[in-house]
Amino acid sequence: MALLKSLSVFILAGLCEIGGGYLVWQWLKADKPLWYGIIGGIILALYGVVATWQIADFGRVYAAYGGIFIIMALVWAWKVDGFHPDKWDIIGALVAIIGACIIIYMPRK
Template sequence: MRIFYSILLFVLAGLCEIGGGYMIWLWLRENKPWWFGAIGAIILIIYGVVATWQSANFGRVYAAYGGIFIIMAILWGWKVDGFIPDRYDIIGGIVALIGMAIIMYAPRN
């Protein structure tokens, strides 16, 4: 159950980081109104808070989060931007997830 909760927090953090960053992207690159950027900034602050809810230390959480971020960015690009991942995107994402699982959930003394 603890691992499930941790993964849920990673996914929530990923949605906040990618969603907030995307709002700022739309504001600056796609000429959306200024409030897109403001909402994006608030969502990015929430991302920083959500990451603190993990039980591991900062370095481990942020290193492991990288693997989740890679997968979620690929999925976001596919579903939101219409970017179709190729086999190398998928292989790289799987490698990143394996690394994330080792960093975060490997048994330690």
């Protein structure tokens, strides 16, 4: 159950960070209205709160989140922006997620 909760929190945090960052990006780079940036900033702040719901300590959570973020960012870009990951994107993401899982989920004393 702890693994499921942890993965759920990683996904929710990732959606907050990528979604908030995307809205700020759209405001500054794609000439969207100011409210995109404001909402994006609020969602990014929410990410900071959601990440605290994780089961491990700060250092491990943020280190592992990097690997999960890579996969989520590629999926976001693919589904939202029409970016098509190539085999090297996929291989790199798999290496990162394996490393992230080792960091966060391996048993410790």
